[in-house]
Amino acid sequence: MTAAHQVRALGYAPEDVTDIVLTHLDFDHAGGLDDFPAATVHLRAVEQQFAERQHTWLDRQRFRPAQWGSRLRWRTYDDARTETWMGFDSVSGLHGLPPEILMSHLPGHTHGHAGVAIRRDQEWLLLAGDAHFDRREMDPEPRCTPGLRLYQCLMEKDRRARLEHRDRLRHLALRESGVTIFCSHDPVQFEALAGRALGEPCRPRASG
Numbered sequence: 779m780t781a782a783h784q785v786r787a788l789g790y791a792p793e794d795v796t797d798i799v800l801t802h803l804d805f806d807h808a809g810g811l812d813d814f815p816a817a818t819v820h821l822r823a824v825e826q827q828f829a830e831r832q833h834t835w836l837d838r839q840r841f842r843p844a845q846w847g848s849r850l851r852w853r854t855y856d857d858a859r860t861e862t863w864m865g866f867d868s869v870s871g872l873h874g875l876p877p878e879i880l881m882s883h884l885p886g887h888t889h890g891h892a893g894v895a896i897r898r899d900q901e902w903l904l905l906a907g908d909a910h911f912d913r914r915e916m917d918p919e920p921r922c923t924p925g926l927r928l929y930q931c932l933m934e935k936d937r938r939a940r941l942e943h944r945d946r947l948r949h950l951a952l953r954e955s956g957v958t959i960f961c962s963h964d965p966v967q968f969e970a971l972a973g974r975a976l977g978e979p980c981r982p983r984a985s986g
């Protein structure tokens with residue numbers, strides 16, 4: 779189920795992967811970076827700064843330098859050259875990548891947490907990472923399990939920013955029918971979007 783295995787199942791080698799756009803540096807998101815030896819890793823500069831600082835006990839648990847063998851290939855983005863997109867500011871195009879792929883600053887869970895937007899035809903897919911944990915947080919009547927609500931509070935670096943950006947994501951989801959927003963940890967949403975069960979590896983892409 780690792781990303782490297784799934785890339786192979788699609789008919790590519792891990793060395794073929796040229797770019798990875800990272801939402802944040804938590805260990806469960808950065809753990810596979812070293813499996814892609816040729817990839818440039820795009821992330822927010824603030825994320826790198828806070829992760830490297832290793833300031834608190836929790837920071838040392840969540841940000842693990844042992845996973846950062848790719849560090850010399852990190853390409854970071856600050857607020858210097860950003861644009862607005864769908865009502866979000868601090869959105870960056872990514873060096874060497876087409877304009878259909880954007881990174882949006884969605885701080886709160888971590889200081890440099892980002893969303894990744896990808897346009898397919900006229901539709902946008904927006905990976906919100908850990909900006910929310912339960913798909914129902916995007917509903918008109920938002921809901922979240924008590925366990926996930928507690929976990930989000932324990933892991934947040936900035937509550938005001940987290941709640942503000944979660945609410946902005948919800949307003950975007952309700953306003954724009956052409957944008958599909960999904961988070962990193964909702965298994966039901968994963969199965970619906972991926973078209974396969976959680977424990978099932980991705981299928982080889984049909985040729986032709």
Ligand SMILES: [Zn+2]
Nearest residue numbers: 804806908962
């Ligand atoms: Zn996560």
